[in-house]
Structure formats: C-alpha cells, structure tokens
C-alpha cells in the first residue's frame with residue numbers, strides 16, 4: 149500500500165484527504181495519480197468500488213489554478229445521479245483549496261444552472277445531453293479547459309452517447325489531457341477511445357478477476373413465474389441491510405417495487421422515466437435507510453456509491469457481462485463484503501456462461517429456498533433480536549407480566565407464541581407481475597473469440613467509425 153504523501157500531491161489536497169478519512173491510496177490511485185500529474189493521457193481500469201473517482205479527482209484538483217475563475221476541468225458521467233455524486237466527492241477533495249465544483253444535468257432548471265455557471269466554477273461535472281445544451285447556448289465555454297475525464301468511459305462511448313461525446317470533445321482545446329476511467333473496457337470501445345487521446349497509457353490494476361473478490365457471487369435457477377416468491381424468500385432469509393434489485397425494464401421495476409410493498413417490504417423503484425426530483429428523493433431515502441430495497445434498471449448500475457448495500461439481486465439476468473460487473477459492484481465497495489445473486493431461467497443460461505467467461509469467475513449455484521427455509525430465516529432474525537434484548541438487560545418493567553403469564557402456561561408455550569407473533573409469516577398477498585420475454589437465445593461463442601465474447605448484445609449493429617448519425621433519442625440502447 150502507498151501513502152498519499154508519496155504521490156506528489158499538494159499539502160492542501162492531502163489535508164482534504166485526511167479529513168475524508170483516506171489514509172492509504174488504493175492501487176488504481178497510486179498507479180495513476182503521479183502519471184496524471186505529469187499530464188499523460190490515461191485509460192484507467194480497476195474493479196468497482198476501488199476509488200477511481202479520487203484517482204482522477206485528486207490530480208485534477210491539484211492542477212486547477214484557483215485564481216482563475218474559469219472552467220479548467222470537465223468530467224462527463226452517464227447519469228445524473230452519478231454526476232451529482234462525483235461533484236460531491238470532488239468538492240470534498242477540493243475543499244482544502246476551496247475550489248468551485250458544479251454539477252450540470254438534465255431535469256434540473258437550466259436558468260438555475262446558468263446562474264451558478266456565472267459564478268465561475270473551476271470544475272464542471274455533467275451528463276452529455278445537458279452539457280451540449282449549455283455549450284450550444286454558449287453558457288458553457290470550454291476554451292479554458294485543460295483536463296477532460298470520462299467517467300464510465302465505455303458506457304459513454306457506447307452507441308447511444310458517442311456522438312454527444314464527440315461533439316463535446318471537439319469544443320475542448322487539443323492540447324488538453326484526456327482521461328478515461330471504468331471498471332470495464334471492452335476492446336472495440338478502447339479502440340474508439342484511443343482516437344480521442346494522445347498516445348494514452350493504459351493502466352489496468354492487475355486483478356485475476358474483473359469483479360471484486362469480496363463479493364460472493366451466486367446464481368439461482370428459477371422459472372420466470374416463480375421469481376418473485378424466490379426473491380421474497382431470499383430477502384427473508386438473508387435480511388440484507390440494504391439491497392438493490394435490478395430489473396430489465398421500467399415497467400418491471402415499477403411492478404416489482406409495488407409488489408414488494410404489497411408484501412410488506414419498504415421498496416421504491418428508480419428508472420429513467422421518473423422526474424429528476426423523484427429520482428433524487430428515492431436515492432436519498434435509500435441512503436438514509438428509510439427504504440430497504442431499491443428496485444432499479446441499469447440506470448443505477450454505474451458508479452453509484454452507497455455504503456451499506458450488502459446484497460444485489462439480479463431479478464433479470466443482465467444482457468451483457470459489463471452490465472453484470474457494474475450492477476453487482478454496487479456492493480462490496482471500499483473493502484466491504486457483499487453478496488450478489490443472479491436469477492437465471494432455463495432459456496437464458498447461455499448468458500450466465502458469457503458473464504462467467506468475461507469476469508473469469510464462476511458463480512456458485514444456490515438452490516431456491518423453500519417456504520420453510522424462509523420462515524426459519526425470519527425466525528432466526530427474531531431469535532437474534534430476543535437475545536440482543538436479553539443482553540440489553542433492561543427488562544425490569546416486563547418482569548411482573550412475564551411471571552403472571554408463566555403461572556398459567558408453560559415456558560415453551562409462552563416463548564413459542566411470542567416467536568410466532570414477532571416472526572413475519574409467509575405473505576401470499578397476490579401481486580401483479582407481467583412476465584418478461586426471455587432474452588434472445590444466444591449461440592455460445594468460443595472462449596478464444598475475445599472480440600465477439602466482449603461484444604454487447606445491445607450493440608450488435610455497432611460500427612466503431614461510423615457512429616455519427618443521430619436518429620433521435622439513443623437508438624441502440626435498452627430504455628432504462
């Protein structure tokens with residue numbers, strides 16, 4: 149492990165890092181920070197939750213001239229929530245220098261953003277669409293920018309975003325530094341990326357697997373119609389602190405969130421059709437713990453850093469291995485343990501092997517739990533609580549009532565009825581869940597066929613050099 153002091157970082161930034169509780173640099177940080185400070189173009193790839201934000205944030209902050217109230221650094225992120233999160237982390241890193249960092253994203257009042265821009269922030273973190281909007285209105289000028297960073301670079305250079313990214317990069321001076329970061333970087337995307345960069349160095353933190361070893365990974369074979377019951381049983385048995393359930397479509401997410409609430413879980417959904425205010429409030433409630441289960445499309449798969457997420461359930465198997473890596477990477481962050489479970493229907497089993505081959509890690513098979521096991525799980529949770537209460541030794545007030553009860557009934561009967569009262573028994577409230585069509589069956593590819601096996605299902609039509617025509621919206625992407 150390397151200490152931050154060894155990396156050539158300024159005292160002001162070191163002070164901020166200390167305040168944030170960062171002591172040692174993570175491997176991607178110690179590998180990239182010194183190079184980045186030398187203005188070298190970099191592609192940085194490291195596992196989810198290993199501190200890529202600070203890896204690009206620290207040197208950027210150090211290179212900002214505080215005296216110039218001009219935009220000097222720009223970070224592009226694929227989702228609004230991520231733009232906000234990255235801007236917050238950068239603000240903290242920059243607090244020692246008192247830098248201005250502004251998040252710019254769609255769904256927020258543009259006039260408010262224009263007013264904030266007039267204050268002359270040093271760094272902007274934005275989503276591509278809204279950034280372009282400001283560039284076209286000339287409310288953002290990029291001619292003073294010396295550093296540009298694409299967070300989740302592979303996602304941003306995917307079909308749906310590439311034209312926007314190209315347009316933004318065209319407005320930034322050529323003698324800039326360009327940095328790309330992601331946990332995944334499929335070959336064809338890396339090729340596109342290199343077109344925007346000056347002989348980039350590729351820094352891959354050596355890891356045998358693409359996913360973090362701290363995440364236990366399981367798959368559960370289940371029929372489509374049984375998925376929901378299996379999910380609720382797993383939630384009952386595993387009692388996650390915070391859980392994210394990923395579904396394939398917006399409708400799926402809405403229905404799942406509603407169904408979970410009907411069965412007594414506190415769940416809310418997040419997807420691209422909700423208003424920005426709603427998306428933010430759902431996320432806030434989840435972070436605060438007033439929702440236990442966040443149901444999400446892939447919109448929440450990339451980059452979000454929420455501490456306390458102990459379990460990720462892939463209710464629907466992801467369409468491509470990269471999506472799998474990012475989804476499960478919402479747990480097991482910053483050295484913490486996590487568990488990921490992926491539901492697989494018989495017809496979609498080929499997707500499982502594609503994921504395993506790409507991540508170089510086998511998922512362990514888990515049997516779908518039975519009703520009795522779920523009940524047992526709930527009972528165990530109650531037992532734990534009772535033991536805790538006994539240990540708290542604060543029962544004086546209840547003793548007399550307990551003695552009265554024991555006069556008329558034997559001890560086992562009394563305890564059993566308390567257990568029954570406290571245990572959440574299986575709830576069969578009917579729920580409505582429209583069946584998802586299974587993903588198209590894919591013919592298995594040979595492992596040595598790397599390019600193809602890294603290819604995205606959703607990018608079948610993807611041609612690296614010709615992605616310039618925009619046909620309204622984001623053509624090849626799954627709506628999320």
Ligand SMILES: Nc1ncnc2c1ncn2[C@@H]1O[C@H](COP(=O)(O)OP(=O)(O)OP(=O)(O)O)[C@@H](O)[C@H]1O
Pocket residue numbers: 169170171172173174177194195196197198199200201202330331450451452453477481482
């Ligand atoms: N050196 C460090 N010491 C302690 N905590 C750190 C350090 N660097 C980053 N962290 C914390 O680790 C968590 C994960 O960091 P971050 O979100 O940057 O990961 P990431 O690599 O970008 O993951 P993803 O691929 O999912 O986007 C954050 O809460 C961050 O504050």
Ligand SMILES: [Mg+2]
Pocket residue numbers: 200201299451
């Ligand atoms: Mg990140």
